[in-house]
Structure formats: structure tokens, C-alpha cells
């Protein structure tokens with residue numbers, strides 16, 4: 001196992017949900033954290049939480065689906081931290097409904113945020129990791145990237161794209177000692193899913209995903225968990 005103390009991490013969508021819990025868990029392990037989100041009180045509140053930890057924490061506002069924003073986000077983080085050890089590509093949006101709905105704009109928006117956001121981020125961050133000959137990239141996909149269902153074809157298509165993108169990039173940069181992995185959580189109790197149809201206590205919580213991320217990052221750098229699927233153990237009232 002390796003100690004994460006003193007490393008630096010950039011977490012997209014770090015203002016709430018899985019991203020914020022991951023930033024908190026990393027900070028608890030001595031990692032300096034930069035959270036990225038669209039501007040607003042949520043991002044400020046998240047930073048206040050992180051500032052209480054014994055690490056350097058910064059918040060950078062920007063839209064990951066906008067190439068110029070991503071460029072300036074990464075520049076700002078590099079100015080503050082000098083380098084980036086860990087990139088958590090977590091920002092994402094979900095729209096559901098029938099394939100036959102009027103949903104072309106929503107589909108493009110999801111592709112822009114869920115797929116291009118990650119693409120732009122990796123384009124900006126990976127060259128620095130190649131130079132330092134080390135690094136970790138964690139891309140948050142979803143079980144919807146493995147199995148699609150009626151009502152989620154479009155979101156699912158974006159998460160399938162995330163998995164394809166991640167796997168190819170991983171194969172390209174492992175020679176630089178960079179570990180690129182993806183996670184495929186099932187339903188997690190966050191704002192993204194709206195009112196849950198399952199009993200909240202029986203669902204996976206965002207801090208559970210954060211624990212998994214931190215523990216996987218602690219594995220000796222010569223090895224990594226390429227992909228992992230997380231399920232709620234006993235979701236009620238129905239087993240998914």
C-alpha cells in the first residue's frame with residue numbers, strides 16, 4: 001500500500017454528491033484537493049468544509065463541457081499546486097425518459113458533460129502526468145455503462161462511451177506508470193437521482209464510493225483495479 005499524504009488531486013463535480021465525499025476522504029488522507037464545479041454557493045460551501053481539514057484546498061469554477069474552461073481550470077490548479085497526482089473525472093448529469101421523447105438537446109448536453117468533459121480534462125492533465133511518469137485517473141462511469149435499460153438509453157450511451165474512452169486511454173498511458181481506471185456504481189444516494197425509489201439506508205451512499213476510490217488509490221503503484229462495479233448489498237424494497 002502507499003501513503004497518499006502530500007499528493008494533489010483535482011476532482012470535477014466536487015461541490016456535492018460523490019465528488020464532495022471523495023474530496024473529503026482524500027483530504028482526510030492528507031491529499032491537497034482542488035474541487036471544480038459550476039460557480040455558486042454549493043461550491044463555496046464545499047470549500048468551507050474542505051478548509052477545515054489539515055490540507056490545502058481550493059475551489060475552481062468552470063464548466064467541464066467547455067474546452068476553454070477546462071484549460072483555465074487546469075492552469076489555475078497547476079499554479080497553486082505545481083502538479084497533479086490524481087484526477088477524479090466525476091462531473092456528470094443524467095436525463096432519463098423514453099427514446100422517443102423530444103430529447104436531442106438533452107442527449108447532446110449529456111455527451112458534452114459526461115464524455116467531452118472527461119476528454120478535455122484528460123487532454124489537459126495527462127501530459128503533465130506523462131512528464132512526471134506517474135499519476136492516477138479515476139473516471140466515474142456507471143452500471144448504466146455496462147447494461148442499458150428502457151428509459152435510460154441516452155444516459156447509458158454516454159456512460160458506455162466513458163468506458164470505451166477510459167479503456168483506450170488506459171492502454172495508451174500505462175507505459176508512463178499512469179493508472180487510469182473507471183468505476184461503475186449502481187444507484188447512489190445523491191441529488192442526481194432525485195427522490196429515491198429505494199429506502200435510503202439500504203442504498204449505496206456517496207461516502208461508500210469515496211472509500212472505494214481512496215482505498216484503490218492506496219494500492220501499490222505497480223498494480224491497479226482497472227474497473228469495479230459497486231452494488232447496494234440488500235436494496236429495499238426490491239433487489240435490482
Ligand SMILES: NC(=O)c1ccc[n+]([C@@H]2O[C@H](COP(=O)([O-])OP(=O)(O)OC[C@H]3O[C@@H](n4cnc5c(N)ncnc54)[C@H](O)[C@@H]3O)[C@@H](O)[C@H]2O)c1
Nearest residue numbers: 013015016017018063064091092142185187188190191192
Ligand atoms: N448517483 C448515482 O446513482 C450515480 C450512479 C452511477 C454513477 N454516477 C455518476 O457519478 C457522478 C457524480 O454524480 P452524483 O451522483 O454525485 O451527482 P450530483 O448531481 O450530486 O453531482 C454532480 C456534480 O457534477 C457537477 N457538474 C455537473 N455538470 C457540470 C459541468 N458541466 N461542469 C462542472 N461540474 C458539473 C455538479 O455541479 C455536481 O457537483 C456522475 O458522473 C454520475 O453520472 C452517479
Ligand SMILES: CC(=O)[C@H](C)O
Nearest residue numbers: 142143144185186187
Ligand atoms: C445514476 C446512475 O448512473 C444509475 C442509477 O446507475
